[in-house]
Amino acid sequence: LTGGQPLDQVTTLLAQARSMLGSDRAGSLAAYRKVLELEPDNVEARTYAGWLVVLNGQQAKDDGQIGQGISLLQAAAKVDDTFADPHCFIAVASARFLSTPDHETAAKEAQACIDRHPPANMVPMVQALIPGS
Numbered sequence: 269l270t271g272g273q274p275l276d277q278v279t280t281l282l283a284q285a286r287s288m289l290g291s292d293r294a295g296s297l298a299a300y301r302k303v304l305e306l307e308p309d310n311v312e313a314r315t316y317a318g319w320l321v322v323l324n325g326q327q328a329k330d331d332g333q334i335g336q337g338i339s340l341l342q343a344a345a346k347v348d349d350t351f352a353d354p355h356c357f358i359a360v361a362s363a364r365f366l367s368t369p370d371h372e373t374a375a376k377e378a379q380a381c382i383d384r385h386p387p388a389n390m391v392p393m394v395q396a397l398i399p400g401s
Contacts, residue, residue, distance in 0.1 A: 278307050285316065293320055314344035315354045322357065326365040334365050345380075352386035359394045375399055 285299035297320040303313035318340030325333030338361050344354040355377045363374035378397035381390065395401050 278303050278310065281306075282310075282312060285313070289316065289320075293323065296320060297324075309347050311344055311348040311351050311354075314347060315341060315351065315357065318344055318354065319357045322361045322365060326361075329367070331367050334361055337361065350384060352381050352384035352390070355384060356381035356386050356390045356394050359397050363397050371397075 281299045281303045285296045285303065288296035288299065297317055300313040300317040300320070303310050304317065307313070318337045320337075321340055322334050322337030325331070325335075325337055338358055341354040341358045341361070345351070345358070359374045359376075359378035359381055362370040362377065374397045378394040381394045382398070386394070
């Protein structure tokens, strides 16, 4: 009888996390982390939790926290390498948020992002990071 409950809870938490993404970073991150407690390999939760850690690090000008977020994004990419979003976010964080940009990683990950057909709104964000684009 309770077999479907975790999935319903995951679906609800993901919807909550998405709805708070642009307005309540801490709430969104907390919701994504709850998803990961229930479903450790949920690629969306892994990706967006990592991205929120990156954004928090960027806001605090903390390269260590940005690096932690990039590591979380890399782990998300390993869970499902066909999902474009972690590659896109690694590219942006590597090129634009680190105090010493890592242009090599940014270019490689930007191309990986494009190759995986990201959402249209992400394309311009990463296209400029690919040399010769």
